[in-house]
Amino acid sequence: MSQRFAQLAQALAAVAGGLHGRGWVLGTSGNLSAVVEQDPLRLAITPSGADKGALRAEQILLIDERAGVISEPGARPSDESLLHLRIVAERGAGAVLHTHSTWSTLLSDLFGAGAGLPIEGYEMLKGLAGVKTHEHREWLPILENSQDMPALADKVGEVLKQHKDAHGFLLRRHGLYTWGNDLAQAQRHVEILEFLLETIGRTLLMKKQAN
Amino acid sequence: MSQRFAQLAQALAAVAGGLHGRGWVLGTSGNLSAVVEQDPLRLAITPSGADKGALRAEQILLIDERAGVISEPGARPSDESLLHLRIVAERGAGAVLHTHSTWSTLLSDLFGAGAGLPIEGYEMLKGLAGVKTHEHREWLPILENSQDMPALADKVGEVLKQHKDAHGFLLRRHGLYTWGNDLAQAQRHVEILEFLLETIGRTLLMKKQAN
Amino acid sequence: MSQRFAQLAQALAAVAGGLHGRGWVLGTSGNLSAVVEQDPLRLAITPSGADKGALRAEQILLIDERAGVISEPGARPSDESLLHLRIVAERGAGAVLHTHSTWSTLLSDLFGAGAGLPIEGYEMLKGLAGVKTHEHREWLPILENSQDMPALADKVGEVLKQHKDAHGFLLRRHGLYTWGNDLAQAQRHVEILEFLLETIGRTLLMKKQAN
Amino acid sequence: MSQRFAQLAQALAAVAGGLHGRGWVLGTSGNLSAVVEQDPLRLAITPSGADKGALRAEQILLIDERAGVISEPGARPSDESLLHLRIVAERGAGAVLHTHSTWSTLLSDLFGAGAGLPIEGYEMLKGLAGVKTHEHREWLPILENSQDMPALADKVGEVLKQHKDAHGFLLRRHGLYTWGNDLAQAQRHVEILEFLLETIGRTLLMKKQAN
Numbered sequence: 001m002s003q004r005f006a007q008l009a010q011a012l013a014a015v016a017g018g019l020h021g022r023g024w025v026l027g028t029s030g031n032l033s034a035v036v037e038q039d040p041l042r043l044a045i046t047p048s049g050a051d052k053g054a055l056r057a058e059q060i061l062l063i064d065e066r067a068g069v070i071s072e073p074g075a076r077p078s079d080e081s082l083l084h085l086r087i088v089a090e091r092g093a094g095a096v097l098h099t100h101s102t103w104s105t106l107l108s109d110l111f112g113a114g115a116g117l118p119i120e121g122y123e124m125l126k127g128l129a130g131v132k133t134h135e136h137r138e139w140l141p142i143l144e145n146s147q148d149m150p151a152l153a154d155k156v157g158e159v160l161k162q163h164k165d166a167h168g169f170l171l172r173r174h175g176l177y178t179w180g181n182d183l184a185q186a187q188r189h190v191e192i193l194e195f196l197l198e199t200i201g202r203t204l205l206m207k208k209q210a211n
Numbered sequence: 212m213s214q215r216f217a218q219l220a221q222a223l224a225a226v227a228g229g230l231h232g233r234g235w236v237l238g239t240s241g242n243l244s245a246v247v248e249q250d251p252l253r254l255a256i257t258p259s260g261a262d263k264g265a266l267r268a269e270q271i272l273l274i275d276e277r278a279g280v281i282s283e284p285g286a287r288p289s290d291e292s293l294l295h296l297r298i299v300a301e302r303g304a305g306a307v308l309h310t311h312s313t314w315s316t317l318l319s320d321l322f323g324a325g326a327g328l329p330i331e332g333y334e335m336l337k338g339l340a341g342v343k344t345h346e347h348r349e350w351l352p353i354l355e356n357s358q359d360m361p362a363l364a365d366k367v368g369e370v371l372k373q374h375k376d377a378h379g380f381l382l383r384r385h386g387l388y389t390w391g392n393d394l395a396q397a398q399r400h401v402e403i404l405e406f407l408l409e410t411i412g413r414t415l416l417m418k419k420q421a422n
Numbered sequence: 423m424s425q426r427f428a429q430l431a432q433a434l435a436a437v438a439g440g441l442h443g444r445g446w447v448l449g450t451s452g453n454l455s456a457v458v459e460q461d462p463l464r465l466a467i468t469p470s471g472a473d474k475g476a477l478r479a480e481q482i483l484l485i486d487e488r489a490g491v492i493s494e495p496g497a498r499p500s501d502e503s504l505l506h507l508r509i510v511a512e513r514g515a516g517a518v519l520h521t522h523s524t525w526s527t528l529l530s531d532l533f534g535a536g537a538g539l540p541i542e543g544y545e546m547l548k549g550l551a552g553v554k555t556h557e558h559r560e561w562l563p564i565l566e567n568s569q570d571m572p573a574l575a576d577k578v579g580e581v582l583k584q585h586k587d588a589h590g591f592l593l594r595r596h597g598l599y600t601w602g603n604d605l606a607q608a609q610r611h612v613e614i615l616e617f618l619l620e621t622i623g624r625t626l627l628m629k630k631q632a633n
Numbered sequence: 634m635s636q637r638f639a640q641l642a643q644a645l646a647a648v649a650g651g652l653h654g655r656g657w658v659l660g661t662s663g664n665l666s667a668v669v670e671q672d673p674l675r676l677a678i679t680p681s682g683a684d685k686g687a688l689r690a691e692q693i694l695l696i697d698e699r700a701g702v703i704s705e706p707g708a709r710p711s712d713e714s715l716l717h718l719r720i721v722a723e724r725g726a727g728a729v730l731h732t733h734s735t736w737s738t739l740l741s742d743l744f745g746a747g748a749g750l751p752i753e754g755y756e757m758l759k760g761l762a763g764v765k766t767h768e769h770r771e772w773l774p775i776l777e778n779s780q781d782m783p784a785l786a787d788k789v790g791e792v793l794k795q796h797k798d799a800h801g802f803l804l805r806r807h808g809l810y811t812w813g814n815d816l817a818q819a820q821r822h823v824e825i826l827e828f829l830l831e832t833i834g835r836t837l838l839m840k841k842q843a844n
Contacts, residue, residue: 018264022234023444023617026546026613026614026616026617027546027549027610027611027613027614027617028548028549028610028614029545029546029549029614029617051606051609051610053440053613054606100545100546100617102617102620102621102624103624105544105546105621106621106624106625106628109625110625110628110629121384122316122384122385123240123311123356123382123384123385123386124237124238124240124311124316124385126239127238127239127240132358133358134356134358134384134385135358145545145556147554147555147556147557171545173543173544173545173556174544174545174546174556175545184262184265187262188238188239188262189238191237191238191264192237192238192239192240194237195234195237195238195240195311195313198313199313199316199317201624201628202313202314202317202412203317203320203321204628205416205627205628206317206321206412206415206416207321229686233656332806333738333806333807334662334733334778334804334806334807334808335659335660335662335733335738335807337661338660338661338662343780344780345778345780345806345807346780395684395687398684399660399661399684400660402659402660402686403659403660403661403662405659406656406659406660406662406733406735409735410735410738410739413735413736413739413834414739414742414743416838417739417743417834417837417838418743445655445828448757448824448825448827448828449757449760449821449822449824449825449828450759450760450821450825451756451757451760451825451828473817473820473821475651475824476817522756522757522828524828524831524832524835525835527755527757527832528832528835528836528839531836532836532839532840567756567767569765569766569767569768593756595754595755595756595767596755596756596757596767597756623835623839626839627838627839
């Protein structure tokens, strides 16, 4: 397991650097995790408050299913560890990525009242796991933001049960959560959902002009 | 031929990396091909479902004129191989590139009802093969998107016959196809058409404001 | 001290390159500083008129608390050295960064009449030192621009006394100032505030559409 | 002279790569030159039709004051060589840079009827050679585009005589020309003017919303 943890820590740091380059995890925003072992659950996750543009593999922590740190007692994992753990439990995900982009932030606010955002009819949707056609309708649930992590984790759990086909969700004025079987698939889902959110935002701007 | 295939595979992977850097082939979107041999036709093409940000030359496949894989039996070439082959057949192209940018996606939708988008009066047009003046009028046809590839390939064939001077076309809510005598020319056409689409999109936004 | 100056000069040049890559210190715009010693005050600072995209550590100057150059007599430090020194004095900052982005420039103008810009309810705010919840309200003061540096430094001093919790301020049609305990924290504050300004600007554009 | 030509060719290729990275000389657009010798005039300039993203120093040509190629008989210099030569003659410039950005292209069209675009009150203006305060008013003349290069060069000459303080001009639906005493100053002028054009474009969009 130790070697697998080391490999995933390297991979998570590399993914963080790429996401930072695109401006999707500026400052200390965003957090990333990957499952090291399923039973008992061991998750490699970014630490609390780390600059994502300068993240090194040595900073990645190993936590258990209650967000207790195993690798480095006393260190503090991401504040949102409980959300990552809930997603892993509900979806059987191998990796969870959370980004803050300008488009996901502003659309989570604009569509927040309806508690979700529909994405429909785009070829890009085919990049989401299991989607075979652009005629797919993806519903991206939006949850109100909160600092009460156990309560928010419970809401995430409910939403995931309610929307069994969702590939991600938004926290209002906060950002995007998505996941995948492995880190590569989770990264692909980030790219696809961020692309679609930007496209929807810009289209909305163009269409409103036209009226 | 084997050496030429290896060189083109390297070149295709490098071009994919550059397009991914600009956000034009995020996730598994987009596909790229280059002609290895004309008779019998042999095409180097990206595999189905590959992440364009991590594409390696070894993943590029060699296919024949019916999209059968020669290099690695059992592997699956891009879902859109038939479109690439049709473009090569109709235009004698040496390379075909397909990108998904936010601007091409949203304009393909906005202008889709008219089944095309005019681009006229821009100096940048002179970068398209055979265009000598900014007074050129380029008509970029738009086709409805479909997952029925043989049918879509036939429509592409018709559109290319109908618009003999077109340097590219859009698939609605999907993206841009363009091509060139060789990979360098095809890449240039991507840059030029994507630039013009972004410029037209932003101009439209500014002008509508003014009314 | 000499070794610490050399290290900070290297770090400042690296940060300048990163900010230039994002388009936040184009041309000769922006300036950067870090405290080498607190008593007597010694500040490492970018020289006047340097291209930030090509800044080398050797160009960084060492100045005293009156902006007199120690490291290289006759050289000229940033025109805005007095602002940096005032921020260090008022806030006990270890580093001060000043950027010119398109969004900070245009919002400083749009909100300039109200002499400030509120930022409220965004998770990203938690990246600012001491902020524990997205329910925080950050007030970003806006000062009229001026070439009279001693007078402007006095105004900066007043504004910092008046808004004791502010993590930055804008100069109208000019750009953003922020700071931190050290260079890493100051850089994080730049990323967070620039992100929030872009998000607020784009949201404003979307909401006005909706009316 | 040969060594100076070689150095400038290297520098021009490096600047082209940087401008291409920002999307300001996509495809074959844009051209770059630097004075190798003033008397007789010898100019290092990009060749006609070269992809700016893949430009190598060996491709740079040496031309005389009539755009005749000295370094490589039979090669074809930039179509716009006469414009570069006219700017060098009128302004005594050491380097001339021409870019095509989306913002310069669209603003050259929007403001084209008034034959110029005012830029006023921005701190960023201080990066232009000789400008000491943000209270400066820069007038950026706009010329109608043309493929008749001798005629267009004459118009450029007139406009430069008429607007002796201008640091650049726009060709309508085409792009920006600017220059400097040397290549570093010309590059700085590109960054500053492109920044200001983007800022003005985005501000216009925001302000029109407000009405």
